[in-house]
Amino acid sequence: MALRALLIALAVISMVVAPAMATEHLVGDDQGWKVNFDYNKWAESKEFHVGDKLIFKYKEGVHNVYKADLTAFQNCAPGANVEPLTTGNDVIELKSTGKKWYLCGIKNHCDQGMKVAVNVLPEVLGAPSTAPASPPVSSSAFGISPNSLFVALMIAAFAMFLIIIA
Template sequence: MASTTNFLIALLVVVVMVAGPAMASEHWVGDDQGWKLDFNYTKWAATKEFHVGDKLIFKYKKDVHNVIRADQEAFQNCKPSSDVTPLTSGNDLINLTSPGKKWYICGIGQHCVKGVKLAINVLEAESGSPAPSPSGPAPSSASWISPNGKFVASIVAAFAMFVVIMS
């Protein structure tokens, strides 16, 4: 019986280790700084790789900033199109559903001119990635901490390995 349990645990470890890298990533824009003035989003984006299926999460103080999806011209001129509705929850989630260049700006005052804007290049989904989910409403502001799927998979794998070794 113990060898069956050990086999199942080892199989779980292999599945988690193979599936973990293929999971979509959540990118908290600005990391722990969030969406704010006096932050270099160009430099931040240069350290990341974005794929179809990933999510962008914009965290900011509600009513102080917003997030507007823009085209290249609106991004360069910091002038959003009048037909675009800004995201304003302070905890906005954007699903990256297609490859290519994507632009986001803050439409409050002169924030965009002062650097509160983000340009990224979204690559094709990593092989084995799940199909992206359709865009939905932003998560509630109460869900401040959302675990990264790869981190959770790593913890599960480490725990499973511990159980196998201790058996």
């Protein structure tokens, strides 16, 4: 019975902690999403994994974010059938590996540097993401938000309680 409780507890803990390991990347760090910024240099200083999130922060109505393919990215021309993100606090979860391209479709903003390409690596389970060159959006050193860490610790404590009483 105790072994069964332990296995259940470990399964629950792994389901809570693994998603909490994802990193939130504020595109442009403290500069945000703006013209005349070197997003290629920014992206080269980071490591992106499946499950991570890109956060595009900008003044609503001034910029937008288009998901693009390589041709659209190179030509600074968003696809005709692609809807832009326009909230000013756009969050994109990286769901698959490979190159991903994003650009601003307002006027000539893309030509002024508002485009970014990221290379998404496989998900890292059981280990924290590599710390980015600048502080992540989360205040945690391991890319785990304080709320997620609290929940994981509470579940772990509850699991230990179950093991003790079993």
